[in-house]
Amino acid sequence: MTKLQIDPAIPRRTYWQSLVYTTTTPGYWPQFLRHTYQPFQILFTIPGVGYMSLVYGILQAWYCVMASSLGTYMIAPPYELSPTAVGLMNLSPFVGNTLGSLICGPLSDRLVLWLAKRRDGVYEPEMRLWLFVLFIPFQVAGAFWYGYALNNGQPWPAVAVAWGMCTFGTAPLTSTALTYMTDAYNEVGSLSPPLVSPSSQKGQGRVLITACGLITDHRRCSGRLDLCSQHCQHHLRLRVGPLGQRGRYCQRI
DSSP states (O other), rough: OOOOOOTTTTTTOOTTTTSSSOOOOOHHHHHHHHHHHHHHHHHHHHHHHHHHOOOOOOOOOOOHHHHHHHHTTTTTTOOOOHHHHHHHHHHHHHHHHHHHHHHHHHHHHHHHHHHHTTTTTOOOOOGGGHHHHHHHHHHHHHHHHHHHHTTTTTTTHHHHHHHHHHHHHHHHHHHHHHHHHHHHHHGGGHHHHHHHHHHHHHHHHHHHHHHHHHHHHTTTHHHHHHHHHHHHHHHHHHHHHHHHHHHHHHHHO
């Protein structure tokens, strides 16, 4: 193991200097502009990065759809909740995200250690993808239940539990997608936020379409859009298995 060397000639920053909002980095403009197109180049040339960015973007888009549709349904009959009550409905995804995040980390580490021991100590980033199998049912079932509950006017506790179940599965899936990209492609790990941003922006169009459906015929149109979106999402998730098997091949491309 290489020991880290610290140059004592470099002056250490003071406490107040470390709190500055902006810092300057020496370099040329071509080097800076290179970072504007590199994320897109990586997104469309590395299959593993492109797929995980797509999965991350779909999950974020679906959360935005659920959050935006909640404010439209809950203030209308049969719920007729006040703005304060609608805001308190967000406690459900807060609990779901918290529980999913607390469980995901230790479970993921123990899973890869167990799988690595079975392969004589050899660790591969694709081992983390097996975590998808455990949490995909929560995300898909919660999303379908959420749409079904709103479409059929089920009591608000059913909507809250469905949303919490969906976010309970969403948090580990998004964490696993980013962790896989960091482990498998550590050279581009710092570009993870720009890589997933284009996929996440696709959700804005989905939110606008859903809003139009809710305004015109919020029962029928939104139900069709929810069903179509979930079919596309589930189809993408089914490809996690082949990606885990051929992930090493994708890294060599």
